[in-house]
């Protein structure tokens with residue numbers, strides 16, 4: 021469960037990115053967050069993963085109040101929330117396998133466990149057999165699937181995707197969205213930030229619309245209407 | 247948590263990735279080591295010089311020829327009791343004469359005139375060595391104020407004071423320069439380490455970003471950079487040792503020539519104090535590299 025309570029974010033000196041956001045996201049829910057450019061969607065994601073502190077309000081993730089989270093506790097939060105971005109953030113000099121293994125290595129996971137987990141997540145995203153390729157040898161959709169696989173290695177309860185299809189054509193976009201829906205069906209809360217009208221309209225799940233830093237609509241089976 | 251193997255591999259890769267920068271860093275730290283050890287060498291050389299000079303300092307008191315042995319011995323006993331006195335060497339009248347004969351054996355005239363004399367014209371003497379250089383003046387005061395003063399014909403205080411103070415001055419001066427140079431190198435080494443780690447952080451910014459994203463602990467992210475900095479210190483220390491010993495070997499014969507004694511062996515000195523010298527220096531340098539890297543991490547690695 022994710023709770024945003026009266027969250028505001030002001031970037032110094034006076035850029036108001038979010039104003040009084042109140043949001044409840046239930047476990048295993050699939051929520052799309054939509055809105056025009058510069059309306060505060062990424063800021064919301066940053067607050068959720070403790071990359072930015074809120075200026076006001078309270079944020080609770082899985083019963084854990086992270087509003088004033090200590091620096092030493094951030095890694096623990098990040099292992100509970102998988103995040104993917106528009107630009108994939110893969111390491112170009114590492115293979116698919118190494119990219120995913122890296123996420124485990126740097127958290128102190130031993131080799132045996134790594135050899136066990138990486139094929140599992142590769143299977144979930146449908147990339148079995150491509151573990152020795154370098155990112156450059158993959159399509160955009162495949163690269164994003166590697167990023168999703170990497171976000172899943174710690175078995176997070178929440179997966180946040182900030183414009184994951186922003187760089188992809190419609191076929192790849194469809195595949196990524198289907199993958200996110202599949203991951204959601206396995207019981208992971210998914211928060212999808214998107215601009216894409218077609219995508220949002222096809223999902224037919226909860227849609228939260230932001231405008232100018234505030235929630236202007238929150239529909240259970242929403243459509244993209246901006 | 248952070249496996250030592252992974253961290254060491256990281257440091258090793260980082261070292262090779264910016265190999266020129268790594269070499270510059272190590273060179274500067276080596277120079278720092280060398281300049282600190284130069285200080286140690288200077289200390290050793292001037293200490294030895296001062297010891298040699300001090301060894302030559304003594305007071306010799308020559309008694310009048312009519313002062314007899316028992317009296318001289320009484321004086322010796324009296325002086326021996328002084329805390330400042332290290333040792334007293336007694337030269338009897340006979341020995342004095344014998345010495346005199348020997349030094350002038352080539353001069354027939356002197357030998358002949360000695361033979362003319364009925365009595366030994368030379369008095370006995372005492373050579374006094376003090377424990378410390380500063381004690382000599384006190385000993386002289388004691389003698390001057392003692393009831394024995396009128397038995398003494400000549401007092402010689404061959405003090406080498408001038409040489410000793412000159413040596414001390416030169417040594418202080420050279421030490422100042424060496425301290426300054428060491429300080430300078432320490433500062434430069436610090437800045438270089440700081441900069442190298444900054445560059446290493448920059449080079450790894452992508453990995454760092456991913457590490458933060460996937461929840462690597464801060465020490466897992468920072469540790470490798472600190473280990474890398476320590477790595478530079480250790481490598482530099484080993485190189486410095488490999489450079490310093492041949493230099494000591496080269497220096498030693500000159501020391502023997504200069505001091506006319508084998509008593510001062512700088513190689514033995516470094517060997518005997520190996521851990522005090524290099525261990526301490528290494529600790530200091532490592533502390534320095536750690537501080538440098540931590541500051542770089544603080545500034546450039548926001549977690």
Ligand SMILES: Nc1ncnc2c1ncn2[C@@H]1O[C@H](COP(=O)(O)OP(=O)(O)OP(=O)(O)O)[C@@H](O)[C@H]1O
Nearest residue numbers: 031032035036037056057058059060061062063064
């Ligand atoms: N680090 C920052 N410092 C100052 N202002 C910022 C910062 N990050 C974002 N902003 C501002 O905050 C507002 C919201 O930005 P945010 O990135 O959350 O928008 P967004 O909805 O994700 O937009 P997009 O759809 O283009 O990604 C914008 O006006 C932006 O300029």
Ligand SMILES: [Mg+2]
Nearest residue numbers: 061062063182
């Ligand atoms: Mg955004």
